[in-house]
Each structure stands twice: as C-alpha cells, then as structure tokens.
Amino acid sequence: MPDHLGATVLIVDDEPEVLAVLAAMVAHHGCVPVTAESGSRAVERHRALCGQVGLAVLSVQMREMDGPETLAALRERDPDLPCVFVNGDGGRYSTAALLDFGCAEVLNKPSILKGLKPALAAAHSPRTGTTGLKLTGPASAPTGQEPVASILAPGE
Numbered sequence: 001m002p003d004h005l006g007a008t009v010l011i012v013d014d015e016p017e018v019l020a021v022l023a024a025m026v027a028h029h030g031c032v033p034v035t036a037e038s039g040s041r042a043v044e045r046h047r048a049l050c051g052q053v054g055l056a057v058l059s060v061q062m063r064e065m066d067g068p069e070t071l072a073a074l075r076e077r078d079p080d081l082p083c084v085f086v087n088g089d090g091g092r093y094s095t096a097a098l099l100d101f102g103c104a105e106v107l108n109k110p111s112i113l114k115g116l117k118p119a120l121a122a123a124h125s126p127r128t129g130t131t132g133l134k135l136t137g138p139a140s141a142p143t144g145q146e147p148v149a150s151i152l153a154p155g156e
Contacts, residue, residue, distance in 0.1 A: 007031045008052050012042040012070060013059035013086065018109060022057060022086070031055075039065025043073045051078060060087040060098065060106075068093065068101050075102075 009026045011033055013019045023033035034049065036042035039062060046053055056074055058067040065073070067085050074081055083103040087093070098106045 007054035008034055008049060010034050010036065010042060010046055010049075010053045010056045010074075012036045012039060012056065012062070012067070014038060014062045014064075015059070015088075018059070018086070026057075038062060039067075039070030039073065042070055046074050046077065053078065053081060056081055056083045058083060058085055058103075060085050060093055061089065061091045066091075068098070071101055071103070 007030075009031045011019060011022045011026065012035075013022065014037055016037070019035050019037065023035050026033040031054070034045055034053070036045050039058075042056070042058070046056075056071065058070050060067040062070070071081075071083050071085075074083075083101075084105045084107060085098045085101075085103045086107050086109055087095075087098070088109040095106045
C-alpha cells in the first residue's frame with residue numbers, strides 16, 4: 001500500500017473554486033482532504049484532528065488571516081507540520097520570503113495542477129522519514145485550460 005494513502009491534508013483558501021479543485025486533486029491521489037475557508041477555521045479544524053494532519057496547503061493571500069499567519073498559528077500546536085503555500089498574485093511576500101517561513105514549496109495558482117503532486121511528495125516525506133509519496137498518475141497534470149474532470153479521469 002502506498003505511503004500516502006489516507007494521509008490527511010488540510011487545505012486552506014478563501015476562494016471556493018480553488019478550494020474545491022485542490023480538495024479533488026488531493027482526494028484523487030489517495031489522501032483525505034479537509035478544507036477550511038479561512039485561517040481561523042483551519043486552526044479549529046487542525047485542533048479537532050488532534051495531530052492527524054500530514055500536510056497543510058495554504059493560500060498566501062486571504063482576507064482574515066494570511067497564509068504565513070495561519071502557518072504560524074498551526075505550528076504553535078504542530079511545530080513540524082509540512083506546508084505548501086499557494087500564491088495567486090504575489091502580494092506582499094516574495095517566494096524567498098515564503099520559503100523562509102519553512103514551507104516545502106510555493107506554487108502559483110495558475111500552475112497548481114502541475115505542481116501539487118510532486119509538492120505533496122516533497123512536503124510529506126521529511127515528516128514521515130520516507131523517500132517520498134508514491135503517487136500514481138502522470139508526472140504533471142494538464143494546464144488550467146482543460147476541465148477538472150480530465151485530471152480526475154479514472155485509471156490515472
């Protein structure tokens with residue numbers, strides 16, 4: 001059985017469409033998505049899961065609590081929580097600054113579909129001590145121009 005099956009991934013974004021696509025991709029790759037539409041809701045969900053979260057995928061720009069603030073709050077309870085930041089417009093943080101917060105990867109929202117799969121593997125492996133998740137499917141997902149259904153086609 002692959003290492004990642006059943007791993008819980010906390011996904012945080014205040015854009016419902018992005019949240020839905022990320023959750024579908026995470027589920028397609030055998031992980032259990034738990035979604036939150038804000039940083040404070042993410043902290044509540046993380047607390048309720050009692051340390052069972054294997055990876056946090058956080059939007060950088062959110063209205064109430066941004067991604068780095070959310071990560072800091074999550075790491076108060078779970079200091080080694082792996083993280084991937086998802087960035088839309090750059091905002092006030094550079095990629096280097098985001099990496100300095102201790103995340104494993106920074107993905108731009110337009111390239112999420114291409115980068116999430118290897119980022120899941122990279123972010124999850126240091127915590128488990130494995131050499132990486134053994135995710136099935138193509139090495140990269142289609143561009144954002146193709147429908148979500150094509151990424152989630154059976155047999156991948």
